[in-house]
Amino acid sequence: MNQVPWFSSGRELGNLIVASNIINCAWTKIHELQRDQTALPCPVRHEVYKPSPKCTVVAFVSLPDCTQYPLPGQGDLVPSPLFDFLRTEEYPVSINRAALTLFTSRHDHLSGLKTQLTEIEGQLIITGHSLGGSVASLFTLCLLDANILKPKCRPICITFGSPLIGGFGLQHSIWNSFFLHVVSNQDPVPGLFLPSGRSPPTSSHSQTTGYKPFGTYLLCSELGCACFDNPDLILGLLKVISSEVAGGFKDVDYGEILRNLKERAICKGLPQVGERFADPLSAGIIMELETIGFNQTKLLQHNIDINTVISTMEEEARNLTQKNKDSGAKKLNKIKIDMARLEWYKKNPKVLNMGYYDCFKIKGSKTDLKVEGFSEFLTDYWKDMVAQVQRKPQKEGATFRTRWLYAGTVYRRMVEPLEIAAFYGEGGKDYMKNKRSAHYKLLQQWYEEDVKPPSRDKLDSKKQKVSSILTEDSCFWAHVEEAILSCELLKSENCTLEQGKSSWDNLVKFEEYVMEQINNYAVSPEIFLGESSFMKWWGLYEGYIDTCSNSHRSPLISFMKNGSDRLYG
Structure with missing residues (x-):
């Protein structure tokens, strides 16, 4: 009462x-x-x-x-x-x-x-x-x-x-x-x-x-x-x-x-x-x-x-x-517990030779359904938090963002890949345009306004910790899924010349994007697990490069053959 x-x-x-x-x-x-x-x-x-x-x-x-x-x-x-x-x-x-x-x-x-x-x-x-x-x-x-x-x-x-x-x-x-x-x-x-x-x-x-x-x-x-x-x-x-x-x-x-x-x-x-x-x-x-x-x-x-x-x-x-009751210690404690559960879930699927993104995408166990439940709770909480910032004056909102930005960034990097997995698992296309929630966009915008470009010392520090990092771009897997769709379209007999050119341009841009993320130590090692969607894309893309007459030299080839084991092994 x-x-x-x-x-x-x-x-x-x-x-x-x-x-x-x-x-x-x-x-x-x-x-x-x-x-x-x-x-x-x-x-x-x-x-x-x-x-x-x-x-x-x-x-x-x-x-x-x-x-x-x-x-x-x-x-x-x-x-x-x-x-x-x-x-x-x-x-x-x-x-x-x-x-x-x-x-x-x-x-x-x-x-x-x-x-x-x-x-x-x-x-x-x-x-x-x-x-x-x-x-x-x-x-x-x-x-x-x-x-x-x-x-x-x-x-x-x-x-x-x-x-x-x-x-x-x-x-x-x-x-x-x-x-x-x-x-x-x-x-x-x-x-x-x-x-x-x-x-x-x-x-x-x-x-x-x-x-x-x-x-x-x-x-x-x-x-x-x-x-x-x-x-x-x-x-x-x-x-x-x-x-x-x-x-x-x-x-x-x-x-x-x-x-x-x-x-x-x-x-x-x-x-x-x-x-x-x-x-x-x-x-x-x-x-x-x-x-x-x-x-x-x-x-x-x-x-x-x-x-x-x-x-x-x-x-x-x-x-x-x-x-006050809803925003009290009990609710904050549940948020911490759910984030800990997500961290455990992220580590567990590696025994299947795939990361938590792909494990959630196929939803092969009861645990995946439980994860869906507490990730929804976290999303509701952060949508409300972002809405509160939007209702406040700019200066007060900026102070609020600074206080919560780290936690919001960890949440975004952990939970948004699950939404992307559900979206593409149901046959969706173009997540960035058709599905991405406004609260994710704002959390990313505020983080990018606050963070400074990494220095050489910071890159060296990230390199030492690369085995345990979260992929920094919470939309990484959406880009992977779109790259897979582009590869499949290129191999399709119904692909027109215009579609082929557009798909190829998208793949070249994606390849450059991946190398940038790798060079900045901004991707988790789990993307290189054998059953991951990223490796599925690489198999399609590498095969297309080998068979087509295009003279394009992929900057990823040498890295995938040598660098991934050296940096992420």
């Missing part, structure tokens, strides 16, 4: 945050910059502060006109090459036009700021108010992408009253959150660019369009505060705040709010939910919403059903629990 959390900890987390110095430090520096009359009167300004030797604060503020009098089109979501690194295979990334305009207007200055921050030590806080907070978020994303900060200097972005800056693509691409957004229930700016209307936050309408929140939200009222990270609930609450705050835009004193919240957190002055909910998780969520000024009556007025919200959060928790 899948478990869900017993309690909701949003109030406790909120109290912990407001009682800490980090959030007060961030707002203090924003306030200092806002009072600085010597700063240039540009739409967005920033300043670097050093409140202590081990803490650096970069504060951003924008002119009030940017939010109080928004221009037509400022709320549009638009693509930007500056944030292409966040794109995924499934969803494009678009940014709020107003925030993007402010960010690009300071791009040169911010490029210099990035260089300056490479030298700092300790905690880095990126913070901003209103649209200055939007610019702070975009700048933090660029810092995370550039990966230029010292290892122990990870940025934390804290915004105050900042509008949403992106859609579903941005929300989906940020898989490690470094963002905390502080929002007062009296501040309409966070919902500035949201469309009017009262659609439920958990409805299926427009799930992948429009503005979407990301990171953690600290929602505040005169009664207290609570943290939320459920994006649908956050979106619904921001819409309610935006629609209910009367009198247009006004200054919200986040400094005063933080002082009151800190006192309240220390004194534990929080309301109680009573006996309305026996379930502690439901009770906790109700208390958190009431703490920030949202009772059930107000929520229902805006078509937000608290029971639906709770059910959605419980389902998310179940899915997360199941995901």
Whole structure:
């Protein structure tokens, strides 16, 4: 049975945050910059502060006109090459036009700021108010992408009253959150660019369009505060705040709010939910919403059903629990066991004078059927792993690939030959075009992007270990099978002149390919076993060379007569 959390900890987390110095430090520096009359009167300004030797604060503020009098089109979501690194295979990334305009207007200055921050030590806080907070978020994303900060200097972005800056693509691409957004229930700016209307936050309408929140939200009222990270609930609450705050835009004193919240957190002055909910998780969520000024009556007025919200959060928790269970130690242990079984299977067929590729192709024993079962499990696992990389931003995906690339390469070299054997064993043709899975192509592409050409020392090292290597090209046997088909076509009475020329050209290319693999010690000795498909091809090809009138001199002849025993004996 899948478990869900017993309690909701949003109030406790909120109290912990407001009682800490980090959030007060961030707002203090924003306030200092806002009072600085010597700063240039540009739409967005920033300043670097050093409140202590081990803490650096970069504060951003924008002119009030940017939010109080928004221009037509400022709320549009638009693509930007500056944030292409966040794109995924499934969803494009678009940014709020107003925030993007402010960010690009300071791009040169911010490029210099990035260089300056490479030298700092300790905690880095990126913070901003209103649209200055939007610019702070975009700048933090660029810092995370550039990966230029010292290892122990990870940025934390804290915004105050900042509008949403992106859609579903941005929300989906940020898989490690470094963002905390502080929002007062009296501040309409966070919902500035949201469309009017009262659609439920958990409805299926427009799930992948429009503005979407990301990171953690600290929602505040005169009664207290609570943290939320459920994006649908956050979106619904921001819409309610935006629609209910009367009198247009006004200054919200986040400094005063933080002082009151800190006192309240220390004194534990929080309301109680009573006996309305026996379930502690439901009770906790109700208390958190009431703490920030949202009772059930107000929520229902805006078509937000608290029971639906709770059910959605419980389902998310179940899915997360199941995901963690599926990707836990038990699953990883099974993967290791199955790879060990494949290694054993690879070594065993040599007593039949053929490698595991040909043994699996003919499927002459029950063991072959068992191998088919656990190779399918491995393939499902790696397809999912590759899909995860595709859903991540480029930089994060690159880190992920580096961590898993070796294991993925061993899997590809071990398992893909089995798929090739099954394909040609059933009479298939042109595996590369008609059958090869996309996840194999990507694993190979990432490996080739990462690996460097072998040096002479590395070749010498490979030569010493050649007796135990895996064939490096996981599609080697597909090339062998196509070469066999070309030989058979050449010997066929129905072979046309054009087909013959094409088949011969393919065989010459294959021969060159084989010699390259041999010279780089990139093929396993098992290809030379007497009953292997490679030796079948060589028998056909050698006989064709001996009988035809073509003057072609095969570079493989001398190697097959002498070199194979010397290097692979």
